Amino acid sequence: MERAHVESSELASVGYDEPHHVLEVEFVAGGVYRYGGVPASTYRELMAADSLGRYFNTHIRGHYLYAKTD
Numbered sequence: 001m002e003r004a005h006v007e008s009s010e011l012a013s014v015g016y017d018e019p020h021h022v023l024e025v026e027f028v029a030g031g032v033y034r035y036g037g038v039p040a041s042t043y044r045e046l047m048a049a050d051s052l053g054r055y056f057n058t059h060i061r062g063h064y065l066y067a068k069t070d
Contacts, residue, residue: 001034010053016043023060024069035064 001024003015008028015024016038023038023046042059049055 006047006052008052011056014043014047014052016040018043023064025056025060032069033066034069035060035066038064 001015001017001022003013003024003026005013010028011025012028013026016022017024018040021037021039023035023043024032025035026032038060046052046055046060
């Protein structure tokens, strides 16, 4: 999945696979994680948020199943 670099102190890059509703997040601290079942609207709201880290922590972390990628 292709990820786009983002301006955030917490997130380094973000990608989204719309047909499969999978959000992929690379963290500044290291690690890439895939979150399943994420609606396209949530991805769009994340990318439009004033603070991507705050949006991620409030609306995504703890709300969707995830797996760390290699």
